[in-house]
Amino acid sequence: MPKVQEIAQSAAAIARELGIDKYDIYGSSVDDTSVEVFQGEPKQVQASNRSSVIVRVWNKNNQVGVTSTTDVDPTGLKLALKTASEASFFGVKDNVPDFSPQAKAPTVSIPQETPDQAPVSDLIEKLIDAEKTVIDAHPAIESVPYNGLGQQDGNRFYLNSEGAMREEVRAYTSIYLYTKTEQEGKKPRSSGAFKISHSLQDLDIDGCIKEAVSKTISHLDYKPIKTGKYRVVFSPRAFLSLFGRFSNLFNAQSILDKQSLSTPESIGSQIAAPYLCVDDNALHPENISAETFDGEGTPTRKITLISQGILKNFLHSTITAKRMNTEPTGHGSIGAKVGVSSHFYHVYACENSTQTYRLEEAENVVLIDNLQALHAGVNSLQGSFSLPFDGWLVNKGKYTSIDSATVAGDFLTLLKSIIFVESEAEVTPGGICPRIWVEELSITGEQ
Known part of the structure; x- marks a missing residue:
């Protein structure tokens, strides 16, 4: 995918040609390679390169049109901007999206590690070795039917007609191992483990093996429990x-749509025991897939959701923030409809239990x-x-x-x-x- 500066220059020239004054563009691309094995042989090898670009255009009546494309060369951009401009005349007139007021605010600088992807042959070799080690660890472990070792490089950008411009790259590698047991007279038991890191070299494959084996063995001697x-x-x-399945508690869009356990008046209420604190922090040092800005270009940051059991904040896009008279929190996901989604939860004890x-x-x-x-x-x-x-x-x-x-x-x-x-x-x-x-x-x- 071209650099964001190149896309911005092309978009500005095309917008002038089409008479478009206000627009923004969000895009991402992912280069993904993954392997699976079975009984010491490669089972599946996948490689893909995916890209997605969302273009929004506002017309003179402040209606917005949205379109998507996978092509950001001048020809693709021109078609996308023209299509979004035409679609804007059918856009909504109430609660119209707008640029984030923080779209040009500074973002946190974090290291952007993009090591070279390892050869597929290395992935297969390491995964076959991991599968064999797991199976050999105990006679009852018959197979590792679900497994995978993959690596992914990605980049994303946001720009708008007022000069906002952001871009970031990231890379990570992950492994999962999920076992199956066979014992005479007993039900098959399963367990698994998952590890993720920035590169294959740093990936804790041994830790994944040990966790999968220990959990599997611990489930062999099972017994029923009384109701x-x-x-x-x-x-x-x-x-x-x-916790994630009940994220509507903090999702401002869900709250405004009356699809939540919370209401706009819930802020400040005691919803949990005083020992519980929860943040949503995309920038947490342990977050391998950290993001410094959301789909609207708003910088991400730590948002305290629960402190000493008290509901402190909701997660906002620009639209929900405007409707609830507050600031966006960096959780907007751009599309035909701007949504709100969480990043990375941090749960911890905020005061000592008795x-x-x-x-x-x-x-x-x-x-x-x-x-x-x-x-x-x-x-x-x-x-x-x-x-x-x-x-x-x-x-x-x-x-x-x-x-x-x-x-x-x-x-x-x-x-x-x-x-x-x-x-x-x-x-x-x-x-x-x-x-x-x-x-x-x-x-x-x-x-």
Whole structure:
């Protein structure tokens, strides 16, 4: 993809030719390579180069037209600008998008690591070695049916007719390993692990192998659990996956659309236990895919969502910020309709609990490692959830894998029932989070 300066110069010349005074352009491109293996042989190799460009044009009546393209050479830009200009006469007249007031404000400077991609042969070799190591680790591990090692380079830009111009590049490499066991007289058990880094050289493949193996082995000697109320500990990944399904709590667009558990008046209300703090921070040092600006060119920054259990902020685009008389927060995603989306959650303890809890000492506590069926088992508008899970019943340091079971509850009640937020955090693809202890939730297992 051409440099943003070249695109800006072409766009300005074409806009003058077409009589267009106001426009902006957001674009991104991704160069992606990934491999999968099965039983020591390559199963699938994929390589792709994808690009997407969104062009918006405002007419004299301040209506906006939007179009998309994959071509940013002069011919493609001219067609996109002309099409968006024509579409603007059919644009909305209420709550019309506008340039971000922060589109030319400075962004945080972060290192942009773009190492050369490793050869596909190296990816295949390392993944075959990882698969073999996992299978050889225990006789019950029959295969690693779901696996992948991939690397991705990407760049994105934003510019507008008032001189705003931003561009950034990023690269990362990731691996996942998901096992399957076979034991006579027992159900197949599965578990997995995921790691991500800026480059193949820095990727913790050994850590991924060890985590996948240890979790798989820990689920072999499973037992049913009796239905009832249990104290529950969420792993970092499990808590963040559930938290993300109820992101409408903080999404200003969802709130304005009345598709949220919050209302505009919810700011300042106590929605969680006083031990819980949550930020949305695209610039967190542990965020491999950090972004310094959003789809509207607004700089990203740390936004405190929950502090000492109190709801502090919503996530805004320029449109929602204007409608709610505040500032955009760097969470706008440009398109035919400007949306709002989160970046990278940071969950931590903001004050000391009156009591410290440890799994080594706990009795009959359910540790939930992974939640399943999040697409079907969550009602984000009612706040309820009922989800199958993988986990263990922990009794004074002894871990017993739980056979088929579900956890159910109300999310807002869960937040207020948090009794302890551990200090040691884990980095996951969706954020950084420690284990979260909840006083009581309903577990459905053996009747």
